[in-house]
Amino acid sequence: MTIKRKAFIAGIYEHPRREIPDRSVAQIHAEVAIGALADAGLTLSDVDGYFTDGSTGFGAMSMTDYLGLRCTHSDSTETGGSSYLFHVGHAAEAIAAGRCNVALITLAGKPRTGGGGGPGRAYAPENAFEGLFGMSGAVTGYALAAQRHMYEYGTTSEQLAEVKVAASLHAQHNPHAMLNKPVTVEEVLASPMISSPLHRFDCCVVTDGGGAVVVVSPEVARDLPRANVTVLGQGEAIKHSDNGRIDLTYTGGVVSGPRAFEEAGVTHSDIDYVSIYDSFTITVVETLEDLGFCEKGQGGRFVMDGTLVSPGGKLPFNTDGGGLCNNHPSNRGGITKIIEAVRQLRGEAHPAVQVPDCEIALAHGTGGSLATRMGSSTLIMAREAA
Amino acid sequence: MSTELPRLAPRIDPDTAAFWEGTTRGVLLLERCPDCQTVIWYPRGGFCPACGKFSAVTFEAAGTGTVYSFTVVHRGLGEYAGVTPFVIAYVELDEGPRVMTNIVDVDPSEVHVGMPVRAVFHDTGEGSALYRFAPAQRTGA
Secondary structure, eight states: OOOTTSOEEEEEEEOSOSOOTTSOHHHHHHHHHHHHHHHHTOOGGGOOEEEEOSOSTTTHHHHHHHHTOOOSEEEOOOBTBTHHHHHHHHHHHHHHTTSOSEEEEEEEEOTTTSOOOOOOOTTOTTHHHHTTTTOOSHHHHHHHHHHHHHHHHOOOHHHHHHHHHHHHHHHTTOTTOSOOSOOOHHHHHHSOEEETTEEGGGBOOOBOEEEEEEEEOHHHHTTOTTOOEEEEEEEEEEEOOGGGTOOTTOOTHHHHHHHHHHHHTOOGGGOOEEEEOOSBHHHHHHHHHHTTSSOTTOHHHHTSTTTTOTTTSSSOBOTTOIIIIIOOBTTOOHHHHHHHHHHHHHTOSOTTTOOTTOOEEEEEEEEEOTTSOEEEEEEEEEEOOO | OOOOOOOOOOOOOTTTHHHHHHHHTTOOEEEEOTTTOOEESSOOTTEETTTTEEOOEEEEOOOEEEEEEEEEESSOOGGGTTSOSEEEEEEEETTSOEEEEEEOSSOGGGOOTTOEEEEEEEEOSSSOEEEEEEETTOOOO
């Protein structure tokens, strides 16, 4: 069975705010759910499949209750920030299997002003062997990966900075972006060192917020005005510490990418736009290599000379400003990766960064840590009516 | 020299009790599967994820290895907030596994990939000691 053309993205919504002290996490889930359903031309009562991460109480069970849903299918797959890219694939599978027809995916969280949840890690078996040495923030793990990538392949801080520069050029056109001022390579290198070799500007923003996506069956899509993006393929993988043989220089994208391309039946030259998970600049460089947009180890060189900048670059990426500049709600950037890719396919990205004739887009999520274990999901979508 | 690092105590589970008991004696205990000879990390109390059996036995590691990767942390969180800069690293043990740890007893600016290191043990006072690593050429206490 394949999910190719079995499901359509009918609605998207990104919460416009980046600091939301006056709403609970559950309320934000409700706001984005209503927003995406309204975009689709649907309401909560139409939903029969629900997907969310495991960070809010019992995940789908708690939120199905709060939202008042009555679903025949639910899924709380938890892979950190990439969860929602897993969810789209799983929603398409469920729709193809006839288990639901209108799948709602929501994300919400408040790491900026407090009051958010987060998956319980106290009893994770790896905790004692990773949690006692000061690696409490994500940045240190990604810094370990960056250091090793530099050692093996000669990747430089200047090359990593190019990723941030491209994101900032896009973010200047996004009025909702947390950071909307273009920065230079020199400014990235001059920003404070957080965890070597990563500077502050190599890191994503910390924002409250959320987003939602509605995935529907072809039969439902035919009656909806905006369901003109179809899922061509998805691949996923959990790459882990491999019994102590961890290799920090690659991601789960080496598995998820080829599977997504194979299912979609497209090649790299067919991809008009990419949303690449950008928790940190190194995340983008390793991911582009692993998805096959360049040779392994050449990611640093690949991102130079404006490769990722829209318009004009060879591979326009993260035209909303990405997690590096726009939004990383709940410390999870997966849903916004899907949302901006759908905007591009609809032709509804900001005119200054819209890719001309954008027909096929790829969105990729990396959740967890490059330094320990991660969930990787690659999603390929096309502009196509049901 | 780096500042004394926090000595956070691990929660000790049935599958890690032997490992942590070893650290209190200044010994790094690893598990090896007698069937597939795989050296296992992190400790799983006899479970071998390579062949799926509960048959692994413990042995004393040499306590030496090299730095596989490292980062100098300038923004610490929690108990580590006041001890920056400090070094988090993956050390590749001579027996194979790459273990997350701190590099201590050295100026952070001198740490590099490939650096030879040896284990040191910092007692938590709660039935365990944290295994950290110091430059190997510094013998003695």
